[in-house]
Amino acid sequence: MISSILFAVQSTVPNTYTSWGLSEFLYITGACLLCLLIIPxxxxxxxxxxxxxxxxxxxxxxxxVATFLAAMAAGHILGVGAVLGLTNLGIL
Known part of the structure; x- marks a missing residue:
């Protein structure tokens, strides 16, 4: 049985998901290129x-190849973190 308190909490939580589009792609691509320039x-x-x-x-x-994969992994981590952070701030 679900308590009515859970319904009250659920309605106050903001919608934090993002629809992935061109701007998110550009942020992640830029982060990957930046990491590819720095990490090697x-x-x-x-x-x-x-x-x-x-x-x-x-x-x-x-x-x-290993250095390239490490740079791409770090770039995706930084890029997704930047996209989620900017989405939570309301910029994206």
Whole structure:
């Protein structure tokens, strides 16, 4: 049996989901590119293993596949955090 208090609480909780569109895509893409520019320069061994065939190897520090995957993972974490934070603030 559901208490009526739960219905009162549920109606006061704001709707925090977002509909993913072009602006959210751009925020996550920008975060991924930023991480791809920074992370290969701060990883201890960015060139160990097979190289990632990127279009501008000197700009991205010619990272290995593992470094590229780490940069993309960090970029998605930062991008999704930024999108959710900006959505909660009402900016997006």
């Amino acid at each position: 320069r701060v990883v201890w061994y960015p060139h160990v293993g097979p190289k990632m065939p990127l279009p501008f190897p000197s700009v991205f520090n010619n990272p290995s």
